[in-house]
Amino acid sequence: MKDNDLLVTELYRDPTEDAVTALSVYLTPKTSDSGNWIEIAYGTSSGVVRVIVQHPETVGSGPQLFQTFTVHRSPVTKIMLSEKHLISVCADNNHVRTWTVTRFRGMISTQPGSTPLASFKILSLDELDGPAGCGAGTDIGPFGERDEQQVFIQRVVPDACQVFVRLSSTGKR
Numbered sequence: 001m002k003d004n005d006l007l008v009t010e011l012y013r014d015p016t017e018d019a020v021t022a023l024s025v026y027l028t029p030k031t032s033d034s035g036n037w038i039e040i041a042y043g044t045s046s047g048v049v050r051v052i053v054q055h056p057e058t059v060g061s062g063p064q065l066f067q068t069f070t071v072h073r074s075p076v077t078k079i080m081l082s083e084k085h086l087i088s089v090c091a092d093n094n095h096v097r098t099w100t101v102t103r104f105r106g107m108i109s110t111q112p113g114s115t116p117l118a119s120f121k122i123l124s125l126d127e128l129d130g131p132a133g134c135g136a137g138t139d140i141g142p143f144g145e146r147d148e149q150q151v152f153i154q155r156v157v158p159d160a161c162q163v164f165v166r167l168s169s170t171g172k173r
Contacts, residue, residue, distance in 0.1 A: 012052055012063050018044035022079040022088070026146075028106050037107050038063065041086055043076020049088045049097075051081065053108065067114060071097050083147045086114060087168050094122035094140055096152065098168050120171030122154045142168050 014020065022043035027036045035056035040063060043049050048070050052063040072090035080087045086099045098118040102109045122140045142150035150168035164173045 010062075012040075014042075014044060014050070015065065016044075016046070016048070018046050018048060021045050022076045024079045024081045026081045026083070028108075039066075039081060039108055041079050041081035041088075043072075043079045043088055043090070045075045047072030047074055047076060047090055049076060049079065049086070051086070051108065066108065067110065069097075069099070069114075078142070080142050080146075080150065082150070085117070085150065085168065087142050087150060089122075089140070089142075092121075094124065096120050096122060096168065096171065117169055118171045120166070122152050122166065124155060125157050 020042045024041045026039040026041070028039065029036070037056065038054040039051060040053075041049065041051045048068060049072070050065060050069075051067040053066045054063040069086075069088075072088065072092065072095060074090045074092035074095070076088050076090050077094075078087075078089040081101070083103065084101060086101055088097050089095065090097075096118065097116070099114040100117050101114055102112060104111070124140070140154065141152040143153065144150045152166045152168060154164040154166055154173075155162075156164070166173055
């Protein structure tokens with residue numbers, strides 16, 4: 001090996017071999033001397049959302065599949081995992097799904113489990129000339145501090161003088 005060589009190590013492989021289309025990483029607050037949990041949420045080309053975790057105690061092995069959500073019919077274009085929520089957006093008219101995330105002592109938990117919170121679309125009549133169906137210069141979000149309320153920005157008509165702010169938790173304007 002020499003300088004400028006690229007070393008690629010496979011961290012995780014999707015169980016169904018779907019392409020990963022969106023990715024979000026959340027590091028839990030350090031609660032012990034052993035380190036942080038790494039939580040990774042990702043979306044796939046088939047619309048599946050998965051959460052994988054890496055425990056400090058299992059550093060020698062790769063992340064383990066934690067949860068799977070089969071909720072979208074189009075590729076996931078954006079995803080965000082935070083302390084309180086998991087938010088995904090798919091290419092079908094910016095369909096947004098939001099779940100509450102259950103945590104125990106700061107770490108993601110399946111008891112009682114993540115629960116659906118909202119499902120809505122961020123409709124836009126902008127030309128679909130950008131990546132993943134987003135109009136040029138039209139990033140819908142989510143925006144906001146990672147551990148606070150997230151919002152989406154909606155511009156319904158091109159060159160509009162009005163935009164709408166929608167809460168990720170409800171979809172309401």
